Amino acid sequence: MLKAIMNTRQKDILYTLITEPRPHFVVRDIALKLNCSEKTIRSDFEEIDRYLNESSHARLIRKPGLGVTLEIEESEKAKILDELYWSADRREQDNDDHRIALIAYQLLMSTKPLTIQELAAKYYVNKAVIKKELDTLRQWLEKRGLDIVFRQKVGITIAGRERDRRAALSKLSQLTGHSGTHFIKEQFASHEVEIVTRELRQLEKDAQLIFTDEAFDNLLVHTLLMVRRTKLKQLISFSDQEKTFIRERSEFTWTSAFVRKLEPLFSVRFSEDEVSYLTAHILGGKIRSQSKSETNGEVDHPARNKEQIHNLVESLVKKMSALTWVEFAEDATLMEGLHIHLYSTINRLSYGLAVYNPMLQDIKKMYPYMFDMVIYAIKEISSDYPFTIPEEEAAYLTLHFQAAIERLNKQAERVKHVITVCHMGVGMSQILRSKLERKFQGLHVADSVRKVDLAGYLNRHPVDFIVSTIPLENIAVPYILVSPLLETSEVKKLNDFIERLDDDAHHPEAVESTLHMYARPSLVFPKLEISHRFELIELLANELYEQGFALQDYAHQALLRERISSTAIGGGIAIPHGEPKLIKQSQIAIATLKEPLDWEQEKVSVVFMLALQATEQENMKKLFQRLSLLSEQPSTIERLIRADRPEQLLDIL
Structure with a gap:
């Protein structure tokens, strides 16, 4: 102990x-x-x-x-x-978070109003504490389509649909600061949990499928809630259209048999709506393997779902490829994985079932660039579908695309795409190209470009570096200066240059210059006093507009982006941003705060307002990488917070 x-x-x-x-x-x-x-x-x-x-x-x-x-x-x-x-x-203390979760459970389960006095007496605190905790709880419930209703001389109730109420009940562990379903399972007797667990395992065996641990746990909780809510006569309702579609599924037959086994064990009778509701959860559950689908590697979708899933995958991959300049459609593993993953996702979203991702914050921090591209992609395609993909699901999709990037990078390992800039005409540029490709097998010379055309070319095509016969100015891409004939001594020089690039790619300082490239003192604001993150986002975006770097609508679009998903990436850092098409010239606005701001579930002290044009994907990736690394350097963040002047802050960066 x-x-x-x-x-x-x-x-x-x-x-x-x-x-x-x-x-x-x-x-x-x-x-x-x-x-x-x-x-x-x-x-x-x-x-x-x-x-x-x-x-x-x-x-x-x-x-x-x-x-x-x-x-x-x-x-x-x-x-x-x-x-x-x-x-x-810990049990005796009933700390604040645990008490809020218990109050939420009591209110969500109760069939009659409760008074603040009753709650205060039960938890041995005064009424002011209960009122404050109800304010905290209201914000959490509002995100789940529910509201706390106060009626004078009557009491407090929760208003909202039964399916939203059950979704909130299943996620009460979030209020205690823990992931998983431990808190809600504690509210049931151990024999109840054991009965449902046993029958769910039998369902897996009968249907010849294996749920992931997370999916099994969620089904267990929703079944327990179904039992208790049915006994309280608080029933789910499904439309006739939904029930007709679900009845056609083989999963409905399995679920019906499962539910009928539970009825005598719990002395309760379940309606067809309840069976349909549980079937929808099984349809939305992630399956690790399924015997009948393992033979051909395909998921058994009905025709209606198959077409919808195919269209969603195609749209998503096409949009992600356009945003990142990566040909994701060439990765067969990604395409197959998205089809399988989005099958359960579409079912969950279509029936209004909650999506919870315990790794959300970690994924946003580890892969901020890819997460942001997914957020933009689903925002662009959302109008074509009758459901909205939440940030929790965007984080799961981020893992799929990040894995594809790593596979594609492995396939293209050692191959670098370069261009030459040669001032001595086509003939000499061809000689230089031939020598480069012959002496360096890992190089692909994509083109030879005139110096005058270089800026335009780089805006349209990503390259790893440039081999030039003349000095270059004001370019963000690394370059090396050589003679047109690529003499023997220069081969070693070029080889050392390539090795340094490989080393720098994995070194935190490699992208620090990217921050300097887009930061200027006039857009740095140390020790601001601001009460809300939206106020700060608007201030920084308007400064970008006032100084000529963004269009006027940039602030509005940045606020819309923030409402989709918080841009906090951990370590006290947030990276708000708007639509790249509204940027006139790439720039970053930076602010530090006298007091940390609440940024959804995090506290933020340093804010980087990113305003980068869509043509600067490589630099955008570097920026996200650098800021992600910075979030793991608390001493540097501390120095940034203490900086009094813009120039001092930029020097620290």
Whole structure:
């Protein structure tokens, strides 16, 4: 069990150190998060050290100028997290987040109004605390199509559809700061969980399919909720059209048999609407394998779904290829994976079922460029479909496209696309081209370009570097100067140049110059005092417009983009941006904040307003990469926050 010397705050610090993927934590950030002094946090570290010395091999490592980090084996993480969560101390304290989740459960399950006085008495807090927590809960519920209704002398109820209510119930763990379904399963007796688990395993066996762990867990929770809500006479309703379509599916037969087995075990009778609702969840569940489809490698879709899935995949791949200049359609593995993945997605979205992605924040941080391209792509194609693809689903799609990029890069490994700039005519440029391709097998010379045409060519075609016989100015692409005859000494020089490019591509400083290329003091705003992220986005976008770098509508489009999905990427950084077609000249506006801003689920202190034209894809990728790396450097972020002048801030970058 957890040692008595660990208080609630110390447990929270240790939980943060284990669960948040950061190389170092700045004491100031932890103090701000927990609303206490830095001195208190340092004292807490001493107590955490004592606990770790007694119970594990993990160690707190303090690095001057960087912060603190936790050295811990993966095998020990689960053990300590389990102790943190299940300790008697934590259960008795009913911390704020846990209490909010319990209040939400009570309100969502209740069939009659509850009063603030009843809730305050149950959780041993005053009414002001309950009112504040209901305000927090209201924001969470509004995102799920539900609302808290206060009626004087009557009480509090939740307004909204039954299917939205159940979707919210299934995700209550989010309110406790944990992913998964642990919280909601705790609200049911262990024998109820065991019965449904056993019958679901039998369903897998009878239908010859295997759900992913996540899909199985979600089906378990929705079945438990179906049982309890039916007993409370709070029933799901499906339209006749939906029921007719679902009845035609083989999954409906399996689900019906499953549900009929549950009825005598729980002494309840389920309606056809409930069977249809559970069938929709099974249709939307991710299947690891299915015997009847493994023989031919295809998913067994009905004709109506097959056409819709095919059209969605084609549209998505075409739009992503246009945005990134990558021919995704050439990757057969990607195409097959998208068809299989979007089968369950379309079913979930068509029936209004919730999509939850526990990796959302990690994916946004790890692959910010690809995630953003997916967000733009689904926004462009959304008008053609009767459903909206949420950011949780966009994150899953990001993984598919990122994997395709890595496969394509592996296939093209060592091959670099270059152009030559030769001032001595076509004949000499052809000689230079032949020598390059003969001496460097990993090079493909795509073209020979005149110096005067170079800028226009680079706007239309991505190249790795340029081999030039004359000096070049004001270009973002790396280049090397050689003689037209490519003498022997220059072959080694070119080989060293290529090796440096390969090394730099994996080095954080490789793209720092990209930040300098688009940043200027007039667009840097240190230590701003602003109360809301939308206000800040509007301010920075309007500055870009006022200084002639963007069109007037850029601010509006940037706000629309932010509403689709938060642009916070972790580490206290956000990267808002609008439509590239509204950019007149690529530029970045930068702001730091006196006090961190709430940016959905994160606190943000440094904001980079990106305004890059669509023709600058390579530099955009580098920027996203650099900013993602910066989010893992708390000491640098701390220095940026402390900078008083624009020039000082740019020097730090």
